[in-house]
Amino acid sequence: xxxxxxxxxxxxxxxxxxxxxxxxxxxxxxxxxxxxxxxxxxxxxxxxxxxxxxxxxxxxxxxxxxxxxxxxxxxxxxxxxxxxxxxxxxxxxxxxxxxxxxxxxxxxxxxxxxxxxxxxxxxxxxxxxxxxxxxxxxxxxxxxxxxxxxxxxxxxxxxxxxxxxxxxxxxxxxxxxxxxxxxxxxxxxxxxxxxxxxxxxxxxxxxxxxxxxxxxxxxxxxxxxxxxxxxxxxxxxxxxxxxxxxxxxxxxxxxxxxxxxxxxxxxxxxxxxxxxxxxxxxxxxxxxxxxxxxx
Ligand code: NDP
Numbered sequence: 001x002x003x004x005x006x007x008x009x010x011x012x013x014x015x016x017x018x019x020x021x022x023x024x025x026x027x028x029x030x031x032x033x034x035x036x037x038x039x040x041x042x043x044x045x046x047x048x049x050x051x052x053x054x055x056x057x058x059x060x061x062x063x064x065x066x067x068x069x070x071x072x073x074x075x076x077x078x079x080x081x082x083x084x085x086x087x088x089x090x091x092x093x094x095x096x097x098x099x100x101x102x103x104x105x106x107x108x109x110x111x112x113x114x115x116x117x118x119x120x121x122x123x124x125x126x127x128x129x130x131x132x133x134x135x136x137x138x139x140x141x142x143x144x145x146x147x148x149x150x151x152x153x154x155x156x157x158x159x160x161x162x163x164x165x166x167x168x169x170x171x172x173x174x175x176x177x178x179x180x181x182x183x184x185x186x187x188x189x190x191x192x193x194x195x196x197x198x199x200x201x202x203x204x205x206x207x208x209x210x211x212x213x214x215x216x217x218x219x220x221x222x223x224x225x226x227x228x229x230x231x232x233x234x235x236x237x238x239x240x241x242x243x244x245x246x247x248x249x250x251x252x253x254x255x256x257x258x259x260x261x262x263x264x265x266x267x268x269x270x271x272x273x274x275x276x277x278x279x280x281x282x283x284x285x286x287x288x289x290x291x292x293x294x295x
Contacts, residue, residue, distance in 0.1 A: 002026040003209070004055055004103075006045070006088050007064030011168055012108070012201070016062065019202045028055065030065075045088040052098035060209045061092045063107040070170070072257050073133065082137050089144035097151040105148045106208055109157040111194045111221060113138030117265035120192075124272040125159070125217040133258065142217065154215060156208045161194030161221035161269065163201045164293035171293055178241045187249035189229035191266035194221040197289040200281050204271075207279045214277050221269045226286035228263075234287040238294055 003020055007013040008029035017027045030043045030050070043050040045065065055061075067084040071077060089107045096105050114123045115130020129135050138159075145155040164171050177183045186193075196204070204220045226234070236243035252260040271279070283289040 001059040001209075002028070002057065004028045004030065004041075004058045004061045004092075005064065006030045006043070006062070006092060007066065007108070010064055011165075012163060013064040015165070015198055016064065016202055016205055019206070028058065043091065045091045046083070048087065048091045048094060050091050050095045052095040055095060055099065057099070057101060058103050060104045060106065061096060062205065062209070063089050063092055063105075066108065069110075069134070069262070070256075070259060073259065078133060082140065085137060085141040086144050089141055090147070093145055093148040093153075093155075096148040096153050102148075102151060102153040104209055105145060105153050105155045106205065107141060107145060107155075107157050109138050109142055109159045109217065110134060111159050111161050111219065111267050111269050112262055113142070113159060114267055114269065115265075116261045117191070118268065119266050120268060123219070123267060123269040125219055126272075132261075134262070154212065156214055157217045158205065158208065159217055159219045159221075159269070160201065161196050161219075161267075163198050164195050164289050165198035166294055168198065168293070175235060175239065177245065177247075178235055178239050178243065181241055182245045183232065183236055183239075183241055183243045184245040184247060185232045185243070186228050186247050186252065187264040189227065189232065189246065191228050191264060192225050192268035193228040193231050193263070194225065194267050194269045195231065195286065195289060196220050196222060197283040197292040199292055200283055200289070203282065204274055204279060207274065207277070211277055214273060216273075218273045219269045219271045220274065221271055222286060222289060223271055223275060223281055223284045224286070225268045225270065231286050231290075234290045238287070238290045 065088040112134035142157040149155045
């Protein structure tokens with residue numbers, strides 16, 4: 001199949017592209033700079049600039065572009081977070097509507113769309129989106145798919161938890177304190193902490209791309225949701241390190257601002273759509289997902 005990837009230079013984009021190419025698929029990478037390889041095509045999502053003809057009859061468009069949400073959310077940076085996701089998706093959607101053969105259009109999205117701190121409530125794709133900055137971003141991000149859906153494309157939004165891999169910047173940051181013997185739960189530890197192994201994330205994206213029965217939002221999180229306490233214990237065990245040093249919530253808020261709620265807020269999400277369409281996780285438990293990430 002022919003895939004067009006936006007955000008292909010990022011951590012997730014590189015992993016997906018590697019897997020697709022290894023299986024013989026064709027990958028065209030959209031870049032914002034001058035192309036430096038035959039499999040790159042320049043676009044300018046800030047201006048909505050992408051030549052549909054240059055995509056040359058793709059089967060699947062995937063948007064994994066988005067400015068890093070781990071930086072302080074100043075008013076200007078909030079705009080960057082939002083626009084880097086919405087404009088990339090709407091540029092791809094506009095191109096999709098111009099193609100003779102409607103492609104599948106998939107965008108990354110986030111589990112933060114359900115809201116900030118939702119306790120024990122089970123979150124499936126049928127749950128309402130919540131309140132807060134990231135929920136508003138998710139509404140616009142996923143809403144940008146609409147023109148393509150209306151034009152007959154199959155569309156999907158990947159509501160992804162934290163993707164675990166030893167090379168993932170987020171996982172490196174989470175595991176660093178453990179490696180130096182200072183690991184511990186984050187905040188209360190009772191909050192549900194949605195994660196998935198990189199291997200299962202890549203498999204899930206391909207399941208969505210290849211399976212006509214999958215439409216709309218798709219949660220990509222462990223089918224057995226774990227709390228931060230369970231994540232902490234599994235990580236400490238896998239690294240053969242103690243986990244005695246809890247990180248107080250207020251300290252995290254001081255250091256990370258509102259982003260801290262992405263780690264402190266509870267989100268008990270279930271991958272209902274993946275499982276109801278036949279997807280089987282290789283790493284369904286937090287311990288197996290962490291072992292896979294460390295391998
Ligand atoms: P990275 O930061 O590794 O990669 C981000 C990608 O987005 C890069 O290819 C970058 O391209 C592109 N990008 C950055 N800023 C802009 C911008 N202003 N306009 C257009 N493109 C831009 O992120 P990940 O690969 O980890 O994640 C990809 C997406 O998935 C992000 O939206 C992220 O929030 C989301 N996500 C990630 C999770 C994770 O655990 N990693 C979990 C849930 C969601 P360039 O090289 O041109 O700068």
